[in-house]
Amino acid sequence: MSLLTLAIFLQDGSPYWAAMKHRHLILAFVLTWFVQLGYAAWIWRRWRRASS
Amino acid sequence: MKKLFYPWLAVTVALAIYGFMQAWYIAPTEATMGNIQRIFYYHFAAGNLLCLFFFANFVASIWYLVVRRSNPERAQKLDAFALANAEMGTIFCATVLIQGPLWARPVWGIWWTWDERLTSTLVLFLIYVAYLMVRRFAIAGQTQTLAAVVAIFGFLDVPIVYMSIRWWRTQHPSPVIFGGPNSGLDPRIWTAAFWNLGAWLAWGILLVGVRYYGLRREQAQQQRKAVAQVLMETAR
Numbered sequence: 001m002s003l004l005t006l007a008i009f010l011q012d013g014s015p016y017w018a019a020m021k022h023r024h025l026i027l028a029f030v031l032t033w034f035v036q037l038g039y040a041a042w043i044w045r046r047w048r049r050a051s052s
Numbered sequence: 053m054k055k056l057f058y059p060w061l062a063v064t065v066a067l068a069i070y071g072f073m074q075a076w077y078i079a080p081t082e083a084t085m086g087n088i089q090r091i092f093y094y095h096f097a098a099g100n101l102l103c104l105f106f107f108a109n110f111v112a113s114i115w116y117l118v119v120r121r122s123n124p125e126r127a128q129k130l131d132a133f134a135l136a137n138a139e140m141g142t143i144f145c146a147t148v149l150i151q152g153p154l155w156a157r158p159v160w161g162i163w164w165t166w167d168e169r170l171t172s173t174l175v176l177f178l179i180y181v182a183y184l185m186v187r188r189f190a191i192a193g194q195t196q197t198l199a200a201v202v203a204i205f206g207f208l209d210v211p212i213v214y215m216s217i218r219w220w221r222t223q224h225p226s227p228v229i230f231g232g233p234n235s236g237l238d239p240r241i242w243t244a245a246f247w248n249l250g251a252w253l254a255w256g257i258l259l260v261g262v263r264y265y266g267l268r269r270e271q272a273q274q275q276r277k278a279v280a281q282v283l284m285e286t287a288r
Contacts, residue, residue, distance in 0.1 A: 024154045035143060035146055036147065040262075043139075047262060
């Protein structure tokens with residue numbers, strides 16, 4: 001990637017900056033699902049262990 | 053259980069996707085906060101559901117104490133139900149405590165402040181972590197009774213959390229439900245909030261159901277082990 005392409009990518013309005021602008025919102029969404037799915041995986045494993 | 057699992061999972065996934073669409077694309081952008089306000093749709097659901105699951109744990113714990121001598125079989129079911137609900141409530145409480153600072157930082161300029169709502173929610177989380185640790189590490193025998201008593205006292209913090217923004221002037225915003233004449237939201241925001249509440253409720257019930265049946269199996273396993281041990285000792 002040339003420096004010009006990189007500069008265009010990093011300028012305001014690019015997907016990178018759009019994501020950075022909403023990073024708190026995205027992080028809240030990702031972490032919420034991470035915690036919930038982590039717990040779901042844990043109980044699923046306990047269920048499988050209790051069934052064996 | 054198995055018959056109900058997959059249809060319930062399908063409904064939950066459908067609700068979660070629709071709730072997400074409502075929250076991110078259909079609900080209007082809030083005028084003062086902008087897009088960051090969309091955290092509200094998960095925050096509102098988690099905040100309400102943690103109260104619901106802790107309440108279920110509270111009722112099951114009282115019921116457990118009432119029937120533990122007269123009906124031990126039912127008491128075991130209630131104990132498993134209480135634990136499943138406490139775990140689910142704690143998970144929702146953890147997500148509330150993650151989402152809150154991530155919302156507060158861009159809006160208030162700070163990650164955290166020791167106001168009544170935030171502090172009482174953190175205390176609530178720590179109480180139920182303590183409850184889960186009692187269940188995990190207490191020496192067997194009185195664990196279930198001890199946990200039920202901790203749960204009953206722990207639940208006393210839930211009304212404090214709920215009422216904190218009514219009793220005190222806090223950094224946390226005033227209530228939007230039953231908050232008096234100046235409270236309330238745009239109807240489109242309500243629609244998105246209730247779809248997400250429904251989705252997370254379905255998700256919570258699903259996990260409590262799976263955990264409950266898992267715990268019942270663990271109880272049966274422990275019972276079988278205890279019986280086998282008694283039989284071996286009497287055979288010696």
